[in-house]
Amino acid sequence: MVAVFNKDVLSWYLITIKLKETVDATLCKSPPPDALPRWQALNRNLPQLTNGGEAGSEALLLEERERQGELQAQSPEHSPKPRDPEWVVTIRGKLAQACAEEAACPWSRLSVYRVPKSLRDGDERAYMPQVVSIGPLHHGRRRLREMERHKWRALHHVLKRTGHDVTAYLNALRPMEERVRACYDGHAAGMQGNDLIECLVLDGTFVLELFRGALDGGKGFVDVLRYSRHDPIFAMRGAMHAIRNDMILLENQIPLFVLDLLLGLQRNNPVRTGFVATLALRFFDPLMPTDAPLLRKDRSRLESSVDPEAEAAFDPLSGPMLHCLDVFRRSLLRTGLQPTPPPPSRHWLRKWSGLRCVADKRRQQFVHCVSELREAGIRCRRRNTDRLWDIKFDNGVLQIPRILIQDGTKSLFLNLIAFEQCHMDIATPGGNNITSYAIFMDNLINSTDDVKYLHDRGIIEHWLGSDAEVADLFNRLCQEVVFDINDSYLSGLSDQVNRYYDYKWSTWIASLNHNYFSNPWAIVSVIAGVFLLLLTMAQTFYGAYSYYRPMN
Structure with missing residues (x-):
């Protein structure tokens, strides 16, 4: 009797444990509705379990396990799914990252670009800073670290002169972190927030000190900013030329709104903007490749506009500006450049060419x-204007403004062209004006004789070693540039020149002038030859006349 009682207790104990495990597992797996009646049947069979002893309980448990296996086999949501291979999982991760980048859409705010490899292969040095890094793209490079201590000196001078604490500048730029990151292509996205803010404050302060000190021929460094006359950087010595060339590079820029904020904080007026563009225009004035970079009246207005008490800053530019290179480009194209539309006969060609705009030298x-x-009778003449792009053609004379070429001119044009190639807001019809000018000059210059002729006419003034270097400079500017001449402001002018070139009569006249009227002795010989020809014709006439009508 005791043994039977112990068996009943043991059966209850085993059934209770198994029911608890089954209920817990079922609650986790959320069984389908068709499994619920089985639990009701199980509850109804509990008396049978108590009366059936150990053998009945084991049989019922075995049946329940088989039933649960059948239910899981019949239910598709409980069947285990096959796992994707590891390389498929990697692909799915990359697709998710691409989707996130597409949703963020940062390209609309890009302004500081990495120069494409296709352009960089031509001349790597022209796009890389040699002395100083500005902004995050080249921050921390080993060969540029020497200038870092001078940046910290500049920041120290600003804080001492203004009486501000550095936290005022750091806290003012911190809310702009995401906006700044969206302006940069590449490395800025990987910098930590504190590092990026430190870089902007340090480099931005250094740039503003150079801008303000360069006024009045560099006297501002000593008289206004209180630097030593013997300062190795802020005294307008030889290093300033190399620094200026580095600060105009496309990859070495800081957004203009950051510089405006920093200058406003220094002047205790962070809301007012517009001074930095004026300062930059004055600072980069020596790099202008035009004969008269700034008219005298414009220069006087520039000097007065940097006064914080001035009513309005002089601004020859229009529209929002992105950074110093954009300011420089707009200053080259100031006073309303109006592209010449192509003639109606070329509308179909314009539409067709837009579908296949490729980097083809023939195009x-x-x-x-x-x-x-x-040889076709077209002459070149210097056009007296400081507008670099203002080229005219009239009655066989091509009028071209004077261009000054120095050591940094090649790097300057390469970065301007790269900016037009990268920035989509200006890489549209009418937005490739610097590229159009560079390609037009490349077409005109094929040899040293072409450079010599343009130099003799006062169109090209260069400080390079030889005319061959000038020809090589223009021939290498646009080697890998994607460009369509039908979207250029010079397309109409080129049509006029080519029509005049194809006119045969002008070619014959030019050939006659070149072969027979090139010097005084040739002119004398031509006149003598014509006189002898006339005498011979007269002698022949009178000889024949006397033969047919002899005198009586």
């Missing part, structure tokens, strides 16, 4: 070179 041919134009 970059505006006009023939100077030597060929001269």
Whole structure:
């Protein structure tokens, strides 16, 4: 009797444990509705379990396990799914990252770009800073670290002069962190927030000190900013030329709104903007490749506009500006550049060419070179204007403004062209004006003879070693540039030049002038030859006349 009682207790104990495990597992797996009646049947069979002893309980438990296996086999949501291979999981992760980047859409705010590899292969040095890094793209490079201590000196001078604490500048720029990151292509996205803010404050303060000190021929460093006359950087010595060339590079820029804020904080007026563009225009004035970078009246207005008490800053530019390179580009194209529309007969060509705009040298041919134009009777003459782009053609005369070429001119044009190639807001019809000008000059210059002719006419003034270097400079500017001449402001002018070139009568006249009227002795010989020809014709006439009508 005791043994039977112990068996009943043991059966209850085993059934209770198994029911608890089954209920817990079922609650976790959320069984389908068709499994619920089985639990009701199980509850109804509990008396049978108590009366059936150990053998009945084991049989019922075995049946329940089989039933649960059948239910899981019949239910598709409980069947285990096959796992994707590891490389498929990697692909799914990359797709998710691409989707996130597409949703963020940061390209609309990009302004400081990495120069594309296709352009960089031509001349790597022209796009890389040699002395100083500005902004995060080249921050921390080993060969540029020497200038870092001078940046810290500049920040120290600003804080001492203004009486501010550095936290005022750090806290003012921190809310702009995401906006600044969206302006940069590449490395800035990987910098920590504190590092990026420190870089902006340090480099931005250094740039503003250079801008303000360069006024009045560099006297501002000593008289206004209180630097030593023997300062190795802030005394307008030889290093300033290399620093200025580095600060105009596309990858070495700081957004203009950051510089405006820093200058406003220094002047205790962070809301007022517009001074930095004026300062930058004055600072980069020596790099202007035009004959008269700034008119005298404009320069006087520039000097007065940097006064914080001035009513309005002089601004020859229009529209929002992105950074110093953008300011420099707009200053080259100031006073309302109006592209010349192509003639109606070329509308179909314009539409067709827009579908296949490729980097093809044949599609970059505006006009023939100077030597060929001269053979067709087209002459070149210097146009007295400081507007670099203002090229005219009238009655066989191509009028071109004077251009000054120095050591940094090649790097300057390469970065301007790269900016036009990268920035989508200006890489549209009418937005590739610097590229159009560079390609037009590349077409005109094919040899040293072309450079010599333009130099003799006062169109090209260069400080390079030889005319061959000038020809090589223009021939290498647009080697890998994507460009369509039909979207250029010079397309209409090129049509006029080519029509005049194709006119045969002008070619014959030019050939006659070149071969027979090139010098005084040739002119004398031509006149003598014509006189002898006339005498011979007269003698022949009178000889024949006397033969047919002899005198009586």
